[in-house]
Amino acid sequence: MSVQRRHPDPRSGLVLDTHDLHRQAGSMREVRERVEAPDDLGNKVIGVPAGAPIDLDLRLEAVVEGVLVTGEATAEAVGQCGRCLEPIAVEMAIDVQELFLYPGNDADDEEASRLEGELLDLEPLIRDEVLVELPFMPLCREDCAGLCAECGVDLNENPDHGHGAAIDPRWTELAGWDEKSSGNN
Ligand SMILES: [Zn+2]
Ligand SMILES: [Zn+2]
Structure with a gap:
């Protein structure tokens, strides 16, 4: 389940265009948008439904090596209590702090996030964080x-x-x- 490099889909709400930063260190832009969740954002028992809202509150900042993205993505995961099967909802706040390197940057970190052209794709990042944060055994309350x-x-x-x-x-x-x-019977 490693983060595979893939071509960002410009239609995805989690793919951000950085052309307006002009690769000029110091230029920045705020992103406050509600976008739609991609498919399969979660585990088997709980997750953010496809198409459900994800609220982005981010700052994109051009630096020498690439574009630094900081801020938060919030969404609601839904599932069932692992003990009583009642529906439950979990508010998720995902911290985003990631440097996306410009293409051609020869930093030898294979794992580093990279821009593709002028696009940066938050989806792999958000997917990983959601999986880490979600419980494998969600409960409606501690003492259910x-x-x-x-x-x-x-x-x-x-x-x-x-x-x-x-x-x-x-x-x-x-x-x-x-x-x-x-x-x-
Ligand atoms: Zn009984
Ligand atoms: Zn329960």
């Missing part, structure tokens, strides 16, 4: 009681429930019971 292991009732709502309660249909999906135990 989860579902009853016997019948799947939400124990947050029914801490003392007795059996005979209807089986929560989401639990049958989770446990893969739909095939094995439903039989003929």
Whole structure:
């Protein structure tokens, strides 16, 4: 899952054009924009949906070696609680601080971000940060009681429930019971 070099798509909101900085050290521009999230921004259980808003609040500054990008990207990741399956949303604030080298800069850092022509692509950077920040086991709250292991009732709502309660249909999906135990009712 390394950051692959790819051609920036100028239509992507996360690809920024720097031509107005004229490669002139010291020139700068603020970027305050709402853009659309790309596909697959997250892990299997939680992520920023494709097309959901990402708010950029960035400063682009031309320096001698390239363009320095600093600021923040904010977005909302959505998923399900890993214990009770309730939908949850997590506000994400991604710090951006990255130097994009000008093409032809012969710095020997293979990992360095680079401009392609006058375009810089924030997507690989943002993708990595989102993956690092998102929990693999998101919870609706620290002490979520989860579902009853016997019948799947939400124990947050029914801490003392007795059996005979209807089986929560989401639990049958989770446990893969739909095939094995439903039989003929
Ligand atoms: Zn929960
Ligand atoms: Zn139960």
